[in-house]
Amino acid sequence: MTEQRGATRQSGPAEQRRTTERRGLLGRLAARRAPRRVPGPLPRGAVAAEARDVAVRLGGRLVLDGVDLAANVGEVLALVGPNGAGKSTLFAALAGDVDVERGGVWVCGRPAEQWGAAELALRRAVLPQSSSLAFPFTVAEVVAMGRAPWAGTPAAEDDSRAVAEAMAATEVEGFAERPFSALSGGERARVSLARALAQRTGLLLLDEPTAALDLRHQELVLRICRRRAAAGDAVVVVLHDLGLAAAYADRVAVLSGGRLVADGPPASVLRAELLSEVYRQPVEVLPHPSGGAPLVVPVRPVGGAGPRGTEIAGDR
Template sequence: MKWTDVDPDRVGLRVERLGIRRDARPILSDVSLTVRAGELLALVGPNGAGKSTLLAAICGDLAPAAGTIEFAGRPLTRWAPVELARLRAMLPQRATMSFPFTVAEVVAMGRAPWAGTRLAAEDDDAVAEALRLTGMQTFAGRVFSALSGGEQARVALARVLAQRTPMLLLDEPTAALDLHHQELVLRLARDRAQQGGSVVIVLHDLGLAAAYADRIALLAGGRLVADGPPDAVLTADRLSEVYQHEVEVLPHPHTGVPLVLPVRP
């Protein structure tokens, strides 16, 4: 699918001097970044750095205490909820279902924003494509709650893909997955960006971020420490300081992609 309605030269997302507070405690402070159409941005950093909070604010689930967020040049607050649902799809860290929905029914929930529009005619194709891309087509009739954690994670991703929005916001989508499916998820995210979409993905695995992201935003203590290409952001001195553990960064012998290795006694 081509995202022909997205101008590749236009900023898809702009965050300016964002601040988030919780119970009067600052969670994010003075964070600014942009994501253009056709770009995959990885948010990385230690636990508690503010990655998921930043993604929730971008999604519209958290109100900023300071700063602004814009989609396609328009402030987030000026988009109606249904408009946002057609613009960006959010994958949270955990997906739970209280009722015995089948896998196909869960994925079809991603089509809800298009109900009553001409694009509702794409519902069946969108669900089938999302199931195929995530390797879950043979699970379509299974009950979601009966699946393993990794299988549920892939169904949740399929629901997001079925939404067919120009922007994907993915919060730790590889956490419950084995190596094969981690690579599958990052390839899907990479493909979406190459088709003209915008992708923001929270990752703990710095190797995956280095291999697949166009840019990496490194957060620590609620602040943006660095933002740029993987080889510029993932330096040994910077990562050792941010993660409070000595690391070394070596180029992959075949691709040159940075490999981050902890120094062990």
């Protein structure tokens, strides 16, 4: 299934300036918002988001130091690395959530901070690592919140289709009317993903979308990423599962100690010596028996505290 793009995407080659306000005088006074520019499609291969020499300091510690990374249109980019490597900080920088100490983040050709929140929301959607909800909105209402940025633009006509498609793609229609707060962690994660998909932006940022999911839904989420990339979006996804990254990403970026240590196609980046050093855990990289995507397997000691079945009789 290819997701159908909103009508706005076909409407023009470049950014179009449109007055999108359809409010009364009082509404305009209260909102005081400049007219939003509705984005046109980005050409394939263009850079949708880019970190240039980004350094971020949190709590006095330099958690990112001189990172250059670009998310290209039509590509799934996986961010991997050990705990504390700076994946989430880099992700937050790309999402425009943290102030950078040095360098900058560009989104759709402009520094992220020059976009207003409303205009940025038409260009990039973000799936946070965990989601909570203060009030008991239903699943369908939560997914529909993803359409809020388009209110007052011609794309608002696609609202119900975008919501329905996002819910179908993430398989959450079955509990559309249940309150979000009554769902399990994995169900919540899929609903939040549906909300981000319904936003239908050219840049999709997903922070560990598979963390709470079972095997089937992990695969489902990564297939959705591929479809979005094929349809002309840029997808950035933080992953812990190197097997998923190897199978689905066009490019893998490896972070370690706040620096980018590798960036390239999975086959060239996911090498045993690099990963063993970065994760401080010996790993083997084997070609998958069918297809040849790299399979990353930890090297496990035999005997003692090793895997079950390899204990030496004398140890017990």
